[in-house]
Amino acid sequence: MVLGSVFFPSGGHPLLGTIAALAGHAVGFAARPLGGLLFGNTGDRRGRKTALLATISLMGGATFCMGLLPSYATAGILSPLLLVVHRILLRRPRGHGG
Secondary structure, three states, rough: OOOHHHHOOOOOOOHHHHHHHHHHHHHHHHHHHHHHHEEEEEHHHOHHHHHHHHHHHHHHHHHHHOOOOOOOOHHHOOHHHHHHHHHHOOOOOOOOOO
16 A cells, blocks of 8 residues: 555554554544534535535545645654544545435
């Protein structure tokens, strides 16, 4: 995986970078129920279209910003932290009735 070598320290075993990258993806899956609660409520109160547009906008913005993230060599520990934040924003939540 490219994420392990770009966003995590390369001094260790290559398997550790891959595990760290997969853990970053797992954070996005763990945040999914929270997004479902937030956007499910938004969909109930303001309509499904509003909730859908908000989630698509968040996902598009996070995807664009992920392309702008610095590597570990440039930003150090800030790089994987920003990657995790973007992974949380990229998870499309499942709301009520959808």
